[in-house]
Amino acid sequence: MGAGLLIEEQASGMKAPERITAVVPAYNEEPTIGAVVALLCAHPLVGEVVVVSDGSTDRTAHEARQAGARVIELPENLGKGAALRAGVAATKADVVLFLDADLIGLTHEHIDNLLSPVVDGNVEMAVGLFDGGRRSTELAQSIAPFLSGQRAVRRTMLEGINDLDEAGFGAEVALTRFAKKNGNRVSEVFLKDVTHQTKEEKRGFVKGFAARIRMYWEIARYLADSNNL
Numbered sequence: 001m002g003a004g005l006l007i008e009e010q011a012s013g014m015k016a017p018e019r020i021t022a023v024v025p026a027y028n029e030e031p032t033i034g035a036v037v038a039l040l041c042a043h044p045l046v047g048e049v050v051v052v053s054d055g056s057t058d059r060t061a062h063e064a065r066q067a068g069a070r071v072i073e074l075p076e077n078l079g080k081g082a083a084l085r086a087g088v089a090a091t092k093a094d095v096v097l098f099l100d101a102d103l104i105g106l107t108h109e110h111i112d113n114l115l116s117p118v119v120d121g122n123v124e125m126a127v128g129l130f131d132g133g134r135r136s137t138e139l140a141q142s143i144a145p146f147l148s149g150q151r152a153v154r155r156t157m158l159e160g161i162n163d164l165d166e167a168g169f170g171a172e173v174a175l176t177r178f179a180k181k182n183g184n185r186v187s188e189v190f191l192k193d194v195t196h197q198t199k200e201e202k203r204g205f206v207k208g209f210a211a212r213i214r215m216y217w218e219i220a221r222y223l224a225d226s227n228n229l
């Protein structure tokens with residue numbers, strides 16, 4: 001059963017769909033979080049949108065609430081892994097949809113395509129890869145697809161991961177490594193014309209580049225601690 005058919009059944013009352021919650025980690029994403037949340041709130045399969053404001057110092061939390069999200073505000077910046085863990089702990093949904101807060105070009109069709117393999121029962125995790133958005137963001141994912149933050153994951157798989165909050169920006173690596181180690185089925189879904197803002201665009205070159213180096217360091221540290229993928 002595809003996501004489109006599931007939507008039709010939901011509308012006709014033939015079958016209750018699985019509970020799906022979108023979890024969006026966000027750190028100072030005021031300019032883009034509202035549009036991402038509004039799109040998710042309007043999707044017929046997404047029952048709830050949880051935004052985890054990871055110590056944001058701007059109006060990220062306000063914009064997310066205005067757009068319809070339930071917002072969890074962490075008192076300080078604890079890192080992406082901790083934000084994802086807080087979001088998962090806040091919901092009992094059968095399927096959790098992880099999306100970045102700075103996405104550009106996301107549509108309901110992209111969400112359908114990302115959810116469908118998991119909702120259909122074909123895989124435990126679907127990973128979304130940018131395709132045709134911008135060369136700068138697309139190249140990184142073509143080299144290392146396991147770094148993508150766009151994922152639909154079955155809760156039964158998430159409950160087995162015990163180091164997500166410690167992984168920082170290595171959270172996606174932790175998800176991929178766990179799936180590989182435990183034989184979970186994974187599919188890759190291409191998200192046509194979707195991209196996101198780079199750290200340099202959001203924070204300026206110097207601060208953005210420093211944040212990028214920190215991200216790569218956290219990923220490398222997690223890979224070293226976990227004996228690689």
